[in-house]
Amino acid sequence: MKNISLIKEYSKGVWKNNPVFIQVLGMCPTLAVTVSAINGIAMALATTFVLLFSSIIISSIRKIIPAQVRIAAYILIIATFVTIVDLVMKAQFPELSKALGPYIPLIVVNCLILGRQEAFSSKNGVLRSALDALGMGTGFLIALFSLGGIREILGNRTILGLQIMPDFFEPWLIMILPAGAFLTLGLLMAYLNSLAIKTKKKEKALLVSKFIIAKNKFKIEAEI
Amino acid sequence: MSETISATNAKLEIARSPHVHSHWSTKQAMWLVIIALIPSVIxxxxxxxxxxxxxxxxxxxxAVATETIIKTIRKQPISISDGSVIITGILLALILPxxxxxVSTAIGAVVAVGIGKEVFGGLGFNIFNPALVGRAFLQAAFPVNITTWTKPSFTDAVSSATPLSLMKFxxxxxxxxxxxxxxxxxxxxxxxxxxxxxxxxxLxxxxxxxxxxxxxxxxxxxxxGGIFWLINPLHFPNPLFHLLAGGFLFGAIFMATDWVTSPLYSRGMWIYGIAISLVVILIRLFGGLPEGVMYSILLLNGFVPLINKYTKPHIFGEEK
Structure with a gap:
């Protein structure tokens, strides 16, 4: 476990273990709030904040949390940070807070956060936990931004509030309805999976060719 | 299906069950459906x-272009000649206003073939009727355009209401x-x-x-429809109106009978047909929309695997 480099600890959440596309965690905020790119970014940043700080706290006190009540303890710590985010957003960005509605308080029960605490922070040191949390947050941000961006472009002609599609393009209303979220997520996942399968095949072919070369070398050496 | 298990094939291919044998090959049947659609097109x-x-x-x-592109990307044999994708295209056009x-028609055709059919693996694997998937997508994407009806006229287009929305509203x-x-x-x-x-x-x-x-x-x-008509003939239309208005007949003949998305066994077919009609009548009389044939067929398409499971006939001598 400990022989993974620190950079990999961060980067695995961005791509290989992307919380949305690969682990399929946190579907509730992913599908519900991504009607626009800005909503996606705000949601992802709020989640990353909560994830980072609860990971730091939980990994630093992981040895004194009794195993029997660990989930309750995690939830308590997570809820503290969610309350902070909720209050700050209400005070500083009231419009965004209104747009995200109940989904900010619902970060408490986001399985992405609880899952990382249970699977990672409770077993690893503070630095690694913080890097893992940041990586997962980045992956979440990428996923939510791409979903929100695609839905906003097709459903509203704009991205981040700027109109980029011409006026004659008729907005696809379905994209800002829940059905659009499912369609976009499904198609994105299918595309990324096909990419992953392709790279795996390439790696396999590379390994096989290396093996054959090594075998031939061995044969030649043996003959000599 | 009969094609895959034909004895003339040099290689013996074993097709997956059910091995239902039909008089027509898939290709022949699809072209017959296209012929049957000609009167409606005219x-x-x-x-x-x-x-x-x-x-x-x-x-x-x-529709044809989408199928060709997807089949090429997935390196599968291109199967335009079996006619199913042409049927999807015609059916989709015929259920549009x-x-x-x-432009929207083109989007609908791409969605119908791409998401309605190819995502599941092509002909024979789709759960939902592709043309109806395309129509449902368009209904959700462009709700205003798709409910703008023009009166039949040879000179100029006059927007009008459909018989069902006249009935409803x-x-x-x-x-x-x-x-x-x-x-x-x-x-x-x-x-x-x-x-x-x-x-x-x-057909x-x-x-x-x-x-x-x-x-x-x-x-x-x-x-x-008759039950509601007998309860209140002034408020509810008579049963014949239900049959002739909207997409009921078209759905019953061309959509609900789709080989792939309808039940396999006789008992299941009766259950499927009755359930579709029940949902249609409920949507038409009490739902928010004037017409419900599309949604009811799509809904029952989803139930088909379940219907098949529970209506499978027992083999003679099989213990229960």
Missing amino acids: SSLLFFGISQLLIILVSVSF PNFSL DNKFESLNSLFIGNTGGSLGETSAIAILIGAIF LATGVINYRVPLAMILSAVIF
Whole structure:
């Protein structure tokens, strides 16, 4: 476990273990709030904040949390940070807070956060936990931004509030309805999976060719 | 299905069950369906003008193009010649309103073939009727355009209400005569009952479709519609109106009988047809939308695997 480099600890959440596309965690905020790119970014940043700080706290006190009540303890710590985010957003960005509605308080029960605490922070040191949390947050941000961006472009002609599609393009209303979220997520996942399968095949072919070369070398050496 | 287990094949191929044997190969049956659709195509051109041919052409060509592109990317044999994708294109065009935007028609065709069919693996694997998936997508994406109906006219387009929305929102009933011939507002291919019936007789006579699903739908629509009509004849339309208005007949003949998405066993077909009609009548009389054939067929498509599971006939001698 400990022989993974620190950079990999961060980067695995961005791509290989992307919380949305690969682990399929946190579907509730992913599908519900991504009607626009800005909503996606705000949601992802709020989640990353909560994830980072609860990971730091939980990994630093992981040895004194009794195993029997660990989930309750995690939830308590997570809820503290969610309350902070909720209050700050209400005070500083009231419009965004209104747009995200109940989904900010619902970060408490986001399985992405609880899952990382249970699977990672409770077993690893503070630095690694913080890097893992940041990586997962980045992956979440990428996923939510791409979903929100695609839905906003097709459903509203704009991205981040700027109109980029011409006026004659008729907005696809379905994209800002829940059905659009499912369609976009499904198609994105299918595309990324096909990419992953392709790279795996390439790696396999590379390994096989290396093996054959090594075998031939061995044969030649043996003959000599 | 009969193709894959034919003895003339050098390699012995074992197809997956059910090994239902039919008189026609898939390819022949699909072309027969296309022939059966010709009267509806002609009636749509007659009532809504020759320019509607463009909608049909755009729909078919984008459907075929989508299939070709996806099959090429996935390195599968291109199967345009089996005609199923052409049927999807024609069916989609015929359930769109007259003078519908061509760009949106193209989007609908791409979605119908791409998401309705190819995502599941192509012909034979799709759960939902592809043309209806395309229509449902368009309904959700462009709700205003798709409910803008033009009156049948040879000179200029006048927007009008469909018989079903007149029934629903104004409590007026269109005469059954014009519903039968098709001289009324509605989707391209669904207004003319007589054209659909010609196609239906052709399909039943050639044995491409089974009589059970359409018959179950029609009988139960008469019964369910009749019950409400007897309760209050002034407020609810008579059962014949339910049969002739909107997409009911078109759905019963061309959509609900789709080989891939309808039940396999006789008992299941009756259950499927009755359930579709029940949902249609409920949506029409009490739902928020004037028409519900599309949603009810799609809904029951989802139930087909379950219906198949529970209506599978017992093999003789099999213990329960």
